[in-house]
Amino acid sequence: MKRVVITGMGMVFSDKFTKESFFEALCNGKTFAQKLPDDYCMNYRLKTSWYVPFPDIEVMTEKKPEISRLVKRANRSSVAAVYSAIDAVRDAGFEKLPKDTGVIMGNALNTPEIVSDALTIATDKRISPMAIPRYMPNACAANISIFYGLNGESKVISTACASGTDAVGTAAQSIMLGKSNVMIAGGAECFSGDEGLMIHGFDMLKTLTGSDDGEPVPFCQERSGFLYSEGGSCCLVLEELEHALARNAGIYAEITGYACNSDGYHITGMPEYPENGIRMVKKLSDGMYIDYYNAHGTGTVLNDSAEAALIHEIWSDKSKQPHINSTKGIMGHTFSASGAIEAAVCAWSIKNGIIHRNVMKTPIEGICLSSENIHTEVRKAITASFGFGGHNAALRLEKY
């Protein structure tokens, strides 16, 4: 088996257009939440009052004029995906990517484009010839491959909130098996401009935070649901170790494990005792000391209870647990993009020796959470995602 390292990362979420501003915001520990405009949701009054907006497309094209051609031709998640891919590739130090570089992205739905066209046809007008290329969930991977003229494998994985983790894991496997030397992997999502369709749907499922301040406070007694994010994108450059060393690339971390399975149980819920999630994380942690666990940690009542049960089952009491945090507690839940950004957070923590703080109120007992940033050596980290449909996925990253 070949070894896989992360040599580049790029991301764009909310008003954070660089990885530096993103990680600084995580360490500052102020949630990205903003008040929802009153007219956000067409013909429906939401119970939640908070959201995290999608990054401004105009700002993206100002910063990277080379993506402006995509704006009229591609869906918004693709614009963000290509934006973050450009940063990841630059960060990895590639002037030119190998032609056989592959792309695997996570993506769920492109609702803004679908809703906008549905409203257009309702007025008897015709829709853009770019309609189908904008609806396609595979568009974000395709647009990255097209942007760079790549001929390696290119695909999208859609496993709801586990998509980004599965994308990174599948790309890592491709390198481990010797099928590729370089892969761009990540996740992209955009629900901005869909007339509130997605937030309406989540509101109907009672999954959104009802907090007064927008803080979803995962693993706290006050938690009531997740902070809805309109999305964004994160891309990582994964590289075969020898390939990276040969060109003196900087290495964030090594990906040493990927596991996934399914609950086969419920289309939206996690089992109270998540035996399959436990089996999956155990596969990556058995016999090892794990320094850091980046939790799925959405802030929903049931998800956090089930994940707390997983943590207790695997690591027992607080004194034996790794440091645990929830990135979603600060940046909100970006769905298909969330697993990729959490993998990036683990890699960044390993490289910099910092585990970002949790935003907390009254933490539930027995979970190793800190409201302060922790400065410590991180040798091994695990990030786990649990998606609607019962899709479970996890990655183990280690210091190289």
Add this chain to the structure above:
Amino acid sequence: MTLQEFKELLKECKVETEIDFDENTQLNMLKLDSLDISLVKYEIESTLERDIDFVPNQTIGQLLESINL
């Protein structure tokens, strides 16, 4: 629509042409991508609220005439 307005529309649609052109240039000389043609045609038809034909061997001048009918 004037030649200048047509050029501005192409610019707005981020359509790049390999050559500079005038009213005597044939459309196929611009070597436009098929989706680019569809997009420009869509933008013009949405404004006019009627169909127009993009015939490869017609000149830009003839296209503008059909738009301005």
